[in-house]
Structures are given as C-alpha cells and as structure tokens.
Amino acid sequence: MPPKTEIVAAFEAAKGFMPLDEGLALYEAAMVAGASGLPLLEVGTYCGRSTILLAAAARETGTVAITVDHHRGSEEQQPGWEYHDPSVIDPHVGRMDTLPTFRRTLHAAGLEDQVIAVVGRSPQVAAVWGGQLGLVFIDGGHTDEHAGGDYEGWVPHLAPDGLLVIHDVFADPADGGQAPYRVYRRALESGAFAETSATGSLRVLRRTAPGI
Numbered sequence: 001m002p003p004k005t006e007i008v009a010a011f012e013a014a015k016g017f018m019p020l021d022e023g024l025a026l027y028e029a030a031m032v033a034g035a036s037g038l039p040l041l042e043v044g045t046y047c048g049r050s051t052i053l054l055a056a057a058a059r060e061t062g063t064v065a066i067t068v069d070h071h072r073g074s075e076e077q078q079p080g081w082e083y084h085d086p087s088v089i090d091p092h093v094g095r096m097d098t099l100p101t102f103r104r105t106l107h108a109a110g111l112e113d114q115v116i117a118v119v120g121r122s123p124q125v126a127a128v129w130g131g132q133l134g135l136v137f138i139d140g141g142h143t144d145e146h147a148g149g150d151y152e153g154w155v156p157h158l159a160p161d162g163l164l165v166i167h168d169v170f171a172d173p174a175d176g177g178q179a180p181y182r183v184y185r186r187a188l189e190s191g192a193f194a195e196t197s198a199t200g201s202l203r204v205l206r207r208t209a210p211g212i
C-alpha cells in the first residue's frame with residue numbers, strides 16, 4: 001500500500017535530495033520491515049525528508065523510526081560545495097545545524113510521536129546500541145570512512161530477515177561517488193544479503209544469513 005496523500009505531500013515539501021520514486025521504494029521496504037515490530041533505523045536525518053516515510057510506515061505498522069545525525073552536514077553539504085544550503089547555517093555557531101529544520105519538518109507532517117531522533121556521530125551511537133533492528137537505512141556520510149563505518153556499526157544489529165537499504169548506489173563513477181556502491185557490493189559479497197529491489201540509486205537487501 002502506498003503512503004497517504006498527505007505523507008507524500010509532506011515528503012515533497014521537505015528539504016532534501018531524495019526523489020519520490022526512491023522515497024516510495026523506501027516506504028515499501030519500511031512497511032515490510034515494520035511488520036516485524038522492530039525499530040526502523042536511519043543514518044542521515046538531514047532535514048527529515050526520508051524520515052517522514054520511515055515514520056509514516058512506523059505508524060502504520062506499530063513500531064518506531066530512529067534517526068541518527070550529528071546535524072553538522074556531510075562533506076558535500078559544507079559551504080562552497082555542491083549541496084550546500086546557506087539557510088541551514090546557525091549564525092551563532094557559524095556551522096550547519098539541520099536539527100531545527102528537521103524538527104519543523106516532523107511537526108508539519110504530524111509524525112513527532114513516531115520518531116526517536118539521536119544527535120550524534122553514527123559510529124559512536126552504533127557502538128552503544130543494544131537492540132535489534134528491522135531495517136537499517138544508510139544515507140549518512142558518503143566517504144568510504146563514513147559509509148563503511150555505518151555498515152560495520154549498524155548491520156550487526158540487523159535482525160534475521162531484516163532489510164538493509166542503501167542510498168546513492170552508483171555503479172558508474174560518472175553518476176556519483178562510489179562509497180555507497182562499495183558498501184552495497186560488500187553486503188552482497190558477504191553472502192549475508194540478497195537484493196530485493198533497485199529503484200534509482202536506492203537498493204534494498206534482505207538479510208538471509210548472519211554476518212556482515
């Protein structure tokens with residue numbers, strides 16, 4: 001079942017980079033994973049565009065979405081880089097802070113009660129995380145250090161049959177950075193995952209065996 005019209009409208013109104021077709025694929029995966037009753041985890045909140053879909057699926061399936069971000073932006077979002085948005089600079093600090101915009105996004109979408117927002121660095125949060133997850137969505141830093149760290153930190157918490165979703169997977173370097181693609185290849189080559197769908201640059205893999 002697709003998301004409600006008002007959820008799609010909130011997604012499209014939110015700041016962010018994800019196109020709608022990929023968002024719908026993320027929502028579909030979240031609905032499947034949410035049926036397990038386990039939490040749905042996102043690395044890379046930014047301003048909450050994709051979080052809306054995880055939260056909506058969490059509401060439909062009776063679970064919760066957890067989203068992790070330090071809210072200081074990735075490399076490519078810093079001043080002078082391609083994806084920089086000057087409106088998310090905190091003038092008091094002189095650095096990016098996407099947390100206020102994220103909170104407004106969730107409030108506008110009516111989804112505050114379905115989300116646990118963790119402000120912190122992904123590997124540090126993963127290192128103290130205790131529970132199993134139904135879905136891990138990797139959309140944080142796009143360097144090998146960050147994307148690889150997200151994989152190594154969070155995938156051990158992914159339950160049997162849980163879904164691993166990776167954004168910005170580009171087989172051709174001409175289309176985009178290769179770190180998420182390398183994580184995707186690593187997951188498949190581990191023998192612990194099978195691909196279930198590919199939409200744009202979004203890949204959905206199902207855990208078929210333990211390991212990373």
Ligand SMILES: C[S@@+](CC[C@H](N)C(=O)[O-])C[C@H]1O[C@@H](n2cnc3c(N)ncnc32)[C@H](O)[C@@H]1O
Pocket residue numbers: 015016017018043044045046047048049050051068069070071072073074098120121122123139140141142146
């Ligand atoms: C591409 S944006 C996420 C976009 C979001 N999922 C969406 O669809 O709107 C990547 C985010 O990851 C965050 N990030 C990058 N490296 C991180 C790390 N090591 N720990 C936590 N957050 C990180 C950045 O602050 C940025 O907000």
